[in-house]
Amino acid sequence: EIIAIAVDRIGRILIGVExxxxxxxxxxxxxxxxxxxVTKDQFSLSDYRVQAILEGDPGQIWxxxxxxxxxxxxxxxxxxxxxxxxxGSSNALGxxxxxxxxxxxxxMIWIGTFVGLIQYNPKTExxxxxxxxxxxxxHLRSRSIRSIFFDQRGGLWIGTYHGGASYYDPALSRFQHxxxxxxxxxxxxxxxxxxxxxxxxxxxxxxxxxxxx
Numbered sequence: 001e002i003i004a005i006a007v008d009r010i011g012r013i014l015i016g017v018e019x020x021x022x023x024x025x026x027x028x029x030x031x032x033x034x035x036x037x038v039t040k041d042q043f044s045l046s047d048y049r050v051q052a053i054l055e056g057d058p059g060q061i062w063x064x065x066x067x068x069x070x071x072x073x074x075x076x077x078x079x080x081x082x083x084x085x086x087x088g089s090s091n092a093l094g095x096x097x098x099x100x101x102x103x104x105x106x107x108m109i110w111i112g113t114f115v116g117l118i119q120y121n122p123k124t125e126x127x128x129x130x131x132x133x134x135x136x137x138x139h140l141r142s143r144s145i146r147s148i149f150f151d152q153r154g155g156l157w158i159g160t161y162h163g164g165a166s167y168y169d170p171a172l173s174r175f176q177h178x179x180x181x182x183x184x185x186x187x188x189x190x191x192x193x194x195x196x197x198x199x200x201x202x203x204x205x206x207x208x209x210x211x212x213x
Contacts, residue, residue: 001017001018002015002016002017003016003017003018003049003050003051004016004050004051004052004053005053006053006054006055008055008061009055009058012024014037014053014055014061015034016049016050016051016052016053016063017049017050018048018049019039019040019048019049020036020037020038020039020040020048020050021036021037021038021039021050021053021061021063021073022034022035022036022037022039023035023037037061037073037075038050038063038071038073038080042078043080045069045071045080045082046067046069046082046084047065047066047067047069048065049065049066049067050063050064050065051064051065051066051097051098051099052064052098052099052100052101052112053101054101054102054103054109056072056103056107056109056122057107057122059074059075059076060072060073060074060075061073061075062101062109064098064099064100064101064111065098066097066098067096067097068096068097068098068113069082069083069084069098070082070083070098070101070111071083096113096114096115097113097114097115098111098112098113099112099113099114099145099146100112100145100146100147100148101148102148102149102150104150104154104156105150105154107121107122107123108120108121108122109121109122110148110156112145112146112147112148112158113145114143114144114145115143115144116129116130116131116132116140116143116145117129117130117140117145117158118130130168131143132163134163137174137175137177138173138174138175139175140158140160140163140166140175141160141163141164141166141175141177141179142160142161142162142163142164142190143160144160144161144162144163145158145159145160145161146159146160146161146191146192146193147159147192147193147194147195149194149195149196149197151195151197151203152197152201155167155168155169156168156170157195158175159191159192159193159194159195159205160190160191160192161190161191162190162191163177163179163190164177164178164179164180164186164187164190164192165177165178165179165187165192165195165205166178178205180210187205187207187210187213188207188210188211188213189207189208189209189210189211190207191207191208191209191210192205192206192207192208193206193207193208194206
């Protein structure tokens, strides 16, 4: 079962599966093989189910897992830095189930999980958690994050499970929400799985159950 796919900066395809991270290697025009990169044979880790993949700085791969652990693998040194999920550990994230990883123009790493959104600063090693509160209009509507996208102006869009889409304004430190509302103009479904901004400036929102907006 292929859970996650990413392409690195030189075009290599990385694949996340139940038992680790692999790279797809083209043998010829019609044949491919896979080579293990981060599996039980290479490393002793607490979770190998790869649900999100992100290339950060050159040679560095971020890996998000089902349990909530995040790994930073250095391809040059073959070292792994482990961000544990357990409270009290030196690199505790305090999250559960990583679904998506993204990097913004300032080098911040954004981690979307089943229980919220995290911004991580690799330089200072500081975290900022964004939690859901449907009674507070400046917070996320849903804590279950499905997708993350940066538009051409650097704006951050968050797709959630059953909380619609949210746009984060870093200048105001607040979210603006776009939801499916009966008898009112809005998106077609509140499970938002993907975003795309095309060359002409149109913004597309993909949903699970409501089609394309």
